[in-house]
Amino acid sequence: MKNIFVLSTLCCILLFAFTEPNSNFSSHKGNTGNDSLELKRGEKLFTSNCSLCHSINNSKLIGPTLFEIEKKHERVWLINYIKNDEKFSKIDKTAHKKREQSSFVDHQNFEEFLSDNEISLILKYIKSKSE
Ligand code: HEC
Secondary structure, rough: HHHHHHHHHHHHHHHHHHHOOOOOOOOOOOOOOOHHHHHHHHHHHHHHHOOOOOOOOOOOOOOOOOOOHHHHHHHHHHHHHHHHHHOOOOOOOHHHHHHHHHHOOOOOOOOOOOOHHHHHHHHHHHHHHHO
16 A cells, blocks of 8 residues: 555656646746745645645644644754655654654655755745744
């Protein structure tokens, strides 16, 4: 089952990578082209990897809302947690506690499919939606 999820996630990422429109650089006033491109990429990564379980509008889905998540945790903490919460909880008390309190099995482990940079883009997108 996990393999199917991994495969379909990868397919989604590939699909999005090939359908990315390149023509919107200057259409967002007040933003540099790079910023809006990064937010778009962050949005796509969020939609294909996280939105099944997380909202950004304060409602709870399978997981807690990620609204204003960067007010709760530092970015480095978040990246480590998202990559591999089980490994991280061995060296971080907060992560350890969070896992103990959770009735959920294990958090999806993104270490193998998302780079630090891609997770940062997701967090940047979440932040832009939390303002
Ligand atoms: C299959 C469901 C599922 C998916 C997919 C998922 N999460 Fe989660 N997430 C959870 C659950 C359940 C929790 C709460 C329990 C825990 O931390 O294990 C959680 C917790 C978190 C937390 C800690 C929240 C807090 O309030 O401290 C962060 C941050 C997070 N997830 C980010 C992400 C990101 C980013 C993605 C996508 C890359 C993602 N999650 C994908 C289910 C999911």
